[in-house]
Amino acid sequence: MTHRIDLCPENTAAADLLRPEKNDRSGIGVYYVDEWLKPLKSLTLPDGTRLTAKRRGLKITLTLGDRKGEGLMRRLDVGRDPAAMLRAALEEAARPLDARLVAEEGRVLLERE
Numbered sequence: 001m002t003h004r005i006d007l008c009p010e011n012t013a014a015a016d017l018l019r020p021e022k023n024d025r026s027g028i029g030v031y032y033v034d035e036w037l038k039p040l041k042s043l044t045l046p047d048g049t050r051l052t053a054k055r056r057g058l059k060i061t062l063t064l065g066d067r068k069g070e071g072l073m074r075r076l077d078v079g080r081d082p083a084a085m086l087r088a089a090l091e092e093a094a095r096p097l098d099a100r101l102v103a104e105e106g107r108v109l110l111e112r113e
Contacts (some may be wrong), residue, residue, distance in 0.1 A: 003047065005110045008039040010103045018082060028058065028073045029082025036086060037071040040101075040108065051110070053090075060086070062093040062101070 014035035016022070024031045033055050040053035049065045057088045058073045071092030090101045100111040 003112050004102075004111070006045055007045075007051070007101075007110055009037050009040055010106050010108050012106065027075055027080075028085055032082045033060075033073070033086050045110070060089040060093050062090070062097060064097045064099060066095070067097050069076045069093040080084075 001060060014032050017032040017035055018029060019023075022031065037053045037055060044049045045051060046102075048053075050063070052061075052063045054061050060073065062069045062071075062072045063066045065074065067110050071089035071094075073082075073089050078085045092110075094100050102109045102111055
């Protein structure tokens with residue numbers, strides 16, 4: 001049975017950073033990624049477990065309690081869209097945690113088994 005935990009509102013202001021005039025020249029949209037991850041920097045789940053998300057270079061790191069997962073922003077595998085690269089990297093980082101991060105209806109949710 002999957003449990004869904006509402007983490008925070010999705011940072012929709014991050015999408016403004018994808019406009020061509022805001023180009024950060026990184027190729028992966030680091031300004032967008034950092035802004036999108038900002039609400040997930042340090043959260044405490046209802047059961048007391050800590051959740052953190054951060055970016056360093058191309059690597060996205062998710063920490064859930066004492067477990068850690070990492071995912072890479074892969075432009076060659078996913079395409080040039082920073083939002084798609086971020087979703088794929090978050091999926092990869094959440095896999096070792098037996099979880100998924102889902103953005104739906106303006107909210108960021110954590111799905112756990």
